[in-house]
Amino acid sequence: VKAVETRRRVTASDVARAAGVSKTTVSYVLNDAPDQSIPEQTRTRVLEAARRLSYSPLSAARALRRGHTDTVLLVLPDWPLSRALSLIIESLTEELERDGLSLVTRKHKPSRPLLDMVREMAPAAVISLSELENSEVADIRKGGTFVAAALLTSPDSLLDTVVVPQALIGAWQVQHLAAQGHRQLTYVALKDPRVSSCRDLRLDGARRACLDLDLDMPTVADIDLTLESAATLVRKWRRSRPRPTGVLAYNDEVAVAVLAGMRSLGLSAPGDFAVIGVDNEPLSQFAVPPLTTIDQRHGVIARHLADIVTYGVAGKTPPQAPRSEALTLIVRESA
Amino acid sequence: VKAVETRRRVTASDVARAAGVSKTTVSYVLNDAPDQSIPEQTRTRVLEAARRLSYSPLSAARALRRGHTDTVLLVLPDWPLSRALSLIIESLTEELERDGLSLVTRKHKPSRPLLDMVREMAPAAVISLSELENSEVADIRKGGTFVAAALLTSPDSLLDTVVVPQALIGAWQVQHLAAQGHRQLTYVALKDPRVSSCRDLRLDGARRACLDLDLDMPTVADIDLTLESAATLVRKWRRSRPRPTGVLAYNDEVAVAVLAGMRSLGLSAPGDFAVIGVDNEPLSQFAVPPLTTIDQRHGVIARHLADIVTYGVAGKTPPQAPRSEALTLIVRESA
DNA sequence: CTGAAAGCGCTTACAG
DNA sequence: CTGAAAGCGCTTACAG
Numbered sequence: 001v002k003a004v005e006t007r008r009r010v011t012a013s014d015v016a017r018a019a020g021v022s023k024t025t026v027s028y029v030l031n032d033a034p035d036q037s038i039p040e041q042t043r044t045r046v047l048e049a050a051r052r053l054s055y056s057p058l059s060a061a062r063a064l065r066r067g068h069t070d071t072v073l074l075v076l077p078d079w080p081l082s083r084a085l086s087l088i089i090e091s092l093t094e095e096l097e098r099d100g101l102s103l104v105t106r107k108h109k110p111s112r113p114l115l116d117m118v119r120e121m122a123p124a125a126v127i128s129l130s131e132l133e134n135s136e137v138a139d140i141r142k143g144g145t146f147v148a149a150a151l152l153t154s155p156d157s158l159l160d161t162v163v164v165p166q167a168l169i170g171a172w173q174v175q176h177l178a179a180q181g182h183r184q185l186t187y188v189a190l191k192d193p194r195v196s197s198c199r200d201l202r203l204d205g206a207r208r209a210c211l212d213l214d215l216d217m218p219t220v221a222d223i224d225l226t227l228e229s230a231a232t233l234v235r236k237w238r239r240s241r242p243r244p245t246g247v248l249a250y251n252d253e254v255a256v257a258v259l260a261g262m263r264s265l266g267l268s269a270p271g272d273f274a275v276i277g278v279d280n281e282p283l284s285q286f287a288v289p290p291l292t293t294i295d296q297r298h299g300v301i302a303r304h305l306a307d308i309v310t311y312g313v314a315g316k317t318p319p320q321a322p323r324s325e326a327l328t329l330i331v332r333e334s335a
Numbered sequence: 336v337k338a339v340e341t342r343r344r345v346t347a348s349d350v351a352r353a354a355g356v357s358k359t360t361v362s363y364v365l366n367d368a369p370d371q372s373i374p375e376q377t378r379t380r381v382l383e384a385a386r387r388l389s390y391s392p393l394s395a396a397r398a399l400r401r402g403h404t405d406t407v408l409l410v411l412p413d414w415p416l417s418r419a420l421s422l423i424i425e426s427l428t429e430e431l432e433r434d435g436l437s438l439v440t441r442k443h444k445p446s447r448p449l450l451d452m453v454r455e456m457a458p459a460a461v462i463s464l465s466e467l468e469n470s471e472v473a474d475i476r477k478g479g480t481f482v483a484a485a486l487l488t489s490p491d492s493l494l495d496t497v498v499v500p501q502a503l504i505g506a507w508q509v510q511h512l513a514a515q516g517h518r519q520l521t522y523v524a525l526k527d528p529r530v531s532s533c534r535d536l537r538l539d540g541a542r543r544a545c546l547d548l549d550l551d552m553p554t555v556a557d558i559d560l561t562l563e564s565a566a567t568l569v570r571k572w573r574r575s576r577p578r579p580t581g582v583l584a585y586n587d588e589v590a591v592a593v594l595a596g597m598r599s600l601g602l603s604a605p606g607d608f609a610v611i612g613v614d615n616e617p618l619s620q621f622a623v624p625p626l627t628t629i630d631q632r633h634g635v636i637a638r639h640l641a642d643i644v645t646y647g648v649a650g651k652t653p654p655q656a657p658r659s660e661a662l663t664l665i666v667r668e669s670a
Numbered sequence: 671c672t673g674a675a676a677g678c679g680c681t682t683a684c685a686g
Numbered sequence: 687c688t689g690a691a692a693g694c695g696c697t698t699a700c701a702g
Binding site for chain 3: 356357358359360363371372373374377396398399400401402
Binding site for chain 4: 392
C-alpha cells in the first residue's frame, strides 16, 4: 500500500514571498481593496505569482476573519420538494455562485433550531421558504445576518420580500378560464396538509380575481393523487348545481389526475370541464388532452432571489420583484 | 431608522468561564474526545453552561484548525438535472446532515477548475457525477480530500464506486419485456447530447441482457421531446422488418412521448408496442395507458452515497453497493 | 485529570 | 504605497 503524500497548502505568504511583497499587499491586490492604490507593476507581479502557484484563498480562514462565510442558507419546509421548487433551487445555486456565494439547503425541523444552525454556519444570508417566527427573525438579525423570506410569507411577517406571487398564479388561472367564457369555477388541491399554506395563497388570488371579474366564488375540494379520488370528485361536479365548467388545479399533478378521472367517466376537456394546471411539468404536454398550465420561470425567480441576497448583504434595498415576469401562461388544449 | 445592534458571539471561552474550566476542557467535552477521561461532574458542568449560553461552535474556526470543513462537494454535470437526480440530491442532503455534513453542489464547468474549488472550500469529500480526469482525481487526493464517483463512471477510472448501476436499469427493462413475450426490442433515447453517456450505460446493460436471453440486439433511435418526433419514429417501426414489439425508453419523458406518438396514429400500448420507462415520474401513473417503469429508489441511493462518504472520510472501505435494492419495477399497463 | 500556549490562514487597522 | 502585527475561534500536542 502506497501512502498518499499530501502536499502543504499554498498560502498567501507563499504568494507574497514569490512576488517579493507582504501578505498585506497580496490581500489588497487579490481582493481589489478599495481605498488602496497599488501600482500596476506590483499588482501584476502579485497576480502572476498567484497564478503560477495556483493559489486559492482558504474560505474558512477568510470567514473566520470576516465573521461570516460566503454561504447562503436556504431554509426549506420539511416536505418533499415540488419540481418547480427543485428547479428554482438549481437555478439559485448557479446564480449565487456567479455572485461568489454558495447555497446550502436545510429542512426546517423542530429538532434543530434555526438559530443554532445560523450561529454555527455564520452564513452571509438566510432565505426562508418556511414560516419564521418574528422573534426568530429578530434573533438572527441580531447576529448580523441578513434574512429574507420567499414564496410563502404571511402578511404580518417582519420580512417583506415575497418573490413568487402565489396569489398571482391563482389570479392568472381565473383570468384565463374567464376569458374562455367560464363563469362557474372550482378549485382542486391536494389533501396533503403540507402544501396547504401554498394552496391558500393561490386560492386567495383566485378568489380575488373572481371578485374583480364578477364571478361566483369558486367551490373548493381536495383530492389524493389517485384515479379514484379524482373520479369521485368529477362525479360530484356533474351532479352539482350550478355545475362548474372550469377547473383550477393546484398544480399539474392534480390537473392530470383530474383529466384521468374525467377520462375514466367518458368525459373530456375542455368540452366537459376545462382544466388549467400550474408548473408546466415536462410530461404535461403529453397529457390527454395536452394541459394548459402556468409556468413559473425559475430562472427569473432565482435571479431575483439572488438579487435580494446580494443587495441585502450589502445593506442596500433590493430591486422590486418582477411580478408577472415570473409567470408564463402556456395555452394547450385542456382549457 | 433604528440601528441594528449586533451582539458579540458566544465562544468557547465564554463557556469555559461560565463552567469554571479551560477552553481545552470545553473542547474535549463537546467533541467527546477519545483518550480523554473527564469526570462526570466536570462534563455536566460544561454541557450545562454550553446549553445555558446557547453556544454553537463556529464551523469556520473549526475548519481552519482541522484543515477541512464539514462540507461535501457534489460535482454535477453541466446540464439540467433529471427529476430522479433532484430527488437523490434532496435525500443526500438530509442523509449527510444526519452525519454532521453539509452538501454543496456545483456544476462542472471548464471555466472553473475543480481543483481550485476544492482548495478554496477544503471539503471533507468530493463526489462527482461528472467524468473526472484521473490526473484531477490524483491532484485532489494529494490535497488529502476523499473523492468518490457516482452514477456514471468509466471503467478505467481511478474511482471504483458506482452507485446506481445504470446498466442494471437497461437490463431490468429487457427482462420485463422478455418476460411478457417480446423478442424484438427497440431502444429510444433523447437527441440531447448531454445525456448520451448515461444513455450509453443503460443501453449497454440492455444489450447484454438481450445477449443473455438470446434476443436480437435492440435497434436504437433518438427523438426530440415533441409529438412529431415521436410519431415519426413510431411510423418507422411499423414499416420495419423485423418489427419491434417492445420499446425500451430512456426515461419516462421519452416513454410518454412515444405513447403520445402512438396515440396520434391510432395505436395503443401494449397491444401495438409495449413501452417501459425509467424514473417513475409522478405523472406517469396518469399516462394513457398508465406507464410501466423503473423507479430509482433515491432514499436507498442517497444513503449509500452518504455511507461511501462517511466511511471514505474515516479512511475505511465503504460497504458494498446495494445493487438491485436501488431499483423497483413498477408494473402498470403500458408493458 | 486539566490548562497555557501555539497555530490554522486570512484581513485590516495602524504606522510609517 | 507598503508591511509588521493583531486577532477572528477553534483544536490539540505538550507539560504538569
